[in-house]
Amino acid sequence: MRLAFVVTVAIVALVGGMLVGSCDTGDGAVDRGRGMPGQTAARVEPLTVRVVETLPHDPTAFTQGLEMAHGRLYESTGLAGRSTLRAGRPGAPPAQRAELPPPLFAEGITVVGPTLWQLTWQDGIAIERDAGTLAELRRVPYEGEGWGVCHQRHRGRLVTTDGTSRLVFRDTRTLEKRGEVAVTAEGRPVGRLNELECVGDTVYANVWPTDRIVRIDAASGEVTGDIAVPSLLSEGERRHADVLNGIAAVPGTEQFLLTGKWWPRMFRVLFVPRDGR
Numbered sequence: 309m310r311l312a313f314v315v316t317v318a319i320v321a322l323v324g325g326m327l328v329g330s331c332d333t334g335d336g337a338v339d340r341g342r343g344m345p346g347q348t349a350a351r352v353e354p355l356t357v358r359v360v361e362t363l364p365h366d367p368t369a370f371t372q373g374l375e376m377a378h379g380r381l382y383e384s385t386g387l388a389g390r391s392t393l394r395a396g397r398p399g400a401p402p403a404q405r406a407e408l409p410p411p412l413f414a415e416g417i418t419v420v421g422p423t424l425w426q427l428t429w430q431d432g433i434a435i436e437r438d439a440g441t442l443a444e445l446r447r448v449p450y451e452g453e454g455w456g457v458c459h460q461r462h463r464g465r466l467v468t469t470d471g472t473s474r475l476v477f478r479d480t481r482t483l484e485k486r487g488e489v490a491v492t493a494e495g496r497p498v499g500r501l502n503e504l505e506c507v508g509d510t511v512y513a514n515v516w517p518t519d520r521i522v523r524i525d526a527a528s529g530e531v532t533g534d535i536a537v538p539s540l541l542s543e544g545e546r547r548h549a550d551v552l553n554g555i556a557a558v559p560g561t562e563q564f565l566l567t568g569k570w571w572p573r574m575f576r577v578l579f580v581p582r583d584g585r
């Protein structure tokens with residue numbers, strides 16, 4: 309009995325350590341999120357969404373990236389052999405579409421002036437495209453996994469995720485790493501950061517595979533808002549859909565477009581306090 313108890317405690321401790329460790333697979337050069345002694349973690353504002361409009365969305369689109377620019381909605385879809393880049397009016401069938409040949413598995417996208425970056429998951433490349441025609445311009449090496457990406461114009465850099473709790477900053481032309489920050493909520497690492505959206509110095513990230521979006525101060529890595537997205541799909545729709553995975557700020561407004569992998573609908577929403585005030 310005593311041996312069984314000791315073994316049980318050891319297993320619980322090991323699994324607990326693995327779970328905590330899995331939140332951050334950084335290389336040790338980053339702040340691990342516990343903060344300096346005496347440092348106070350930022351308060352996290354509890355938020356939810358208010359739906360302003362419901363739009364149709366292609367239920368065959370395995371959404372990996374969503375962004376509005378040049379008056380159009382750009383969407384990247386994944387899976388090997390089914391990956392695409394689309395562009396068009398929100399809620400309408402895409403006016404333009406580019407296919408990625410297998411085995412490429414597309415991930416996040418972001419527009420940088422007249423061009424656009426499309427990441428791949430584990431293919432070791434990122435694709436630069438003409439944002440007008442969607443034509444491929446070049447491929448650059450990309451170390452590690454590609455998940456989400458957004459463009460901080462005023463900082464002249466890209467922000468990327470790789471499934472850990474890090475935001476990695478990159479050069480907008482070469483995609484070389486320029487720095488990184490560990491993302492924490494009240495001092496604890498927030499892992500599995502996925503699709504991104506840059507709004508000024510704020511970065512919104514959805515946490516795979518949940519219906520949770522975190523609002524991050526990109527300078528400090530601190531989460532300042534925790535957006536619990538309620539079930540936006542009906543029970544029947546959810547049976548055929550995968551997770552939420554698309555965030556696009558609507559320029560000139562405080563609204564966002566949200567959708568997900570194989571979601572039949574897209575939602576124009578506002579992020580509002582969870583207590584209704």
Ligand SMILES: [Ca+2]
Binds near residue numbers: 373374503
């Ligand atoms: Ca986005």
